Amino acid sequence: MNTQANLLSKKSLLSIKQLSPNIGAVVQGIDFTQPLTNETKQMLEQALLTHQVLFFRNQAINPKQQVAFARQFGELHIHPIYPQVDNQPEIIILDNQKTDLRDNAIWHTDVTFVETPPLGSVLAAKKVPEFGGDTLWSSGYAAFEALSPFFQALLERLTATHNMMQSFSRERFGNTPEALQKWQQAQLDNPCVVHPVIRTHPTTGKKLIFVNEGFTMKINELTDSESKAILSFLFQHIAQPEFTIRWHWQVNDIAFWDNRATQHYATNDYGSNTHRVMHRATINGDKPF
Numbered sequence: 001m002n003t004q005a006n007l008l009s010k011k012s013l014l015s016i017k018q019l020s021p022n023i024g025a026v027v028q029g030i031d032f033t034q035p036l037t038n039e040t041k042q043m044l045e046q047a048l049l050t051h052q053v054l055f056f057r058n059q060a061i062n063p064k065q066q067v068a069f070a071r072q073f074g075e076l077h078i079h080p081i082y083p084q085v086d087n088q089p090e091i092i093i094l095d096n097q098k099t100d101l102r103d104n105a106i107w108h109t110d111v112t113f114v115e116t117p118p119l120g121s122v123l124a125a126k127k128v129p130e131f132g133g134d135t136l137w138s139s140g141y142a143a144f145e146a147l148s149p150f151f152q153a154l155l156e157r158l159t160a161t162h163n164m165m166q167s168f169s170r171e172r173f174g175n176t177p178e179a180l181q182k183w184q185q186a187q188l189d190n191p192c193v194v195h196p197v198i199r200t201h202p203t204t205g206k207k208l209i210f211v212n213e214g215f216t217m218k219i220n221e222l223t224d225s226e227s228k229a230i231l232s233f234l235f236q237h238i239a240q241p242e243f244t245i246r247w248h249w250q251v252n253d254i255a256f257w258d259n260r261a262t263q264h265y266a267t268n269d270y271g272s273n274t275h276r277v278m279h280r281a282t283i284n285g286d287k288p289f
């Protein structure tokens with residue numbers, strides 16, 4: 001089912017084309033180098049709530065412009081480990097030829113290892129391989145709604161521990177003296193945190209699955225083996241194609257996702273002779289409930 005909504009106003013024409021029943025839309029009519037009017041910003045926020053991940057083509061922006069765009073939606077997060085653009089620490093660089101960070105080939109929600117995980121992320125494609133390197137997003141709402149009411153009710157009573165070190169191991173991220181120092185500081189600054197297994201979205205009021213393979217270690221109220229079994233079920237459940245959208249990148253594409261409602265997976269299928277560079281800005285969020 002594709003819906004085409006043309007939202008016409010005095011100053012802006014936004015076209016929003018839904019890509020799948022549960023998640024994803026392509027938006028046309030925005031120029032990322034210009035500040036948004038209040039009206040366009042509201043339309044984008046509404047589209048983000050409805051579609052959870054928005055895609056934009058042909059947006060050749062520099063890091064400063066990316067920061068300015070993302071800041072319109074909130075304060076930006078500075079990542080404790082990932083490499084950053086010089087003089088623009090709000091922008092993370094994922095460059096397979098420099099640091100070969102293919103670690104995002106796991107279903108995850110960004111930065112759930114803090115008390116107030118991000119509201120959203122804005123990811124810009126700078127260099128892309130000819131084939132491969134697609135990114136997938138899954139709707140936490142759709143995954144929750146597909147569960148039986150009995151299992152939903154059980155999960156709603158549970159909390160889980162999230163740990164940064166599950167995705168940022170010392171072996172992988174502390175292998176030079178400088179990196180080790182950064183890693184040790186990150187470990188001190190980011191002790192484990194607890195979030196509900198089922199989160200209520202603060203704006204839509206809808207419930208969604210909020211555990212992810214990247215950072216969720218344990219369901220606190222269960223035994224270790226129960227927790228392992230339930231988490232492993234939920235991790236494979238959220239990855240069902242029916243709940244997901246898969247995006248094939250072109251240079252200067254941008255994806256803007258609601259990090260409260262979704263998880264994503266960066267496919268690692270593009271070999272070592274290719275060059276893939278992505279820039280991410282991450283918008284701070286609030287405490288899940």
Ligand SMILES: O=C(O)CCC(=O)C(=O)O
Pocket residue numbers: 094104110121123134135264265266278280
């Ligand atoms: O490289 C990608 O496509 C996505 C990487 C990722 O997980 C992120 O930027 O949050």
Ligand SMILES: [Fe+2]
Pocket residue numbers: 104108109110264
């Ligand atoms: Fe991510």
